[in-house]
Amino acid sequence: MNDRAQRDLQAVKDYLDASMMPDPVRAAQYVNAAFVCRFTGNRVFDTPSGPTGFNAARYKWVKKRIERYDVMPGENETIVYSLGYLYGEWPDGQAFDNNRYVDRFVVRDGLIVETDVWNDSAEWILDPSCARQ
Secondary structure: OOHHHHHHHHHHHHHHHHHHOOOHHHHHHHEEEEEEEEEHHHEEEOOOHHHHHHHHHHOOEEEEEEEEEEEEEOOOOEEEEEEEEEEEEOOOOOEEEEEEEEEEEEEEOOEEEEEEEEEOHHHHHHOHHHHOO
């Protein structure tokens, strides 16, 4: 991995660390002014506080168990995928774990320009039997 891709990967790691605290103010240090986040259900946010607010309504609390990063350096940008599982509690206090997620980041000049977020939460909310281990 080249130096630029390594720096861009670190920006994603730092952003995710801040986002999971949650600390959207710190997470904003790692995003470009043109940042766009396309969240589950095609919700679009332009700051890290958007997903944080959405998660606060959807979960009592939620964290990521990151399994791996896939990094694809390009000529002018780096694409980083973060893959793993969500765990936490629903608003009613019911615990959950092993909720698959994939985040895709586009990073330019060490700052996140865009991200796409997918996970199983909506399916689990619609049919809780999907979440059974």
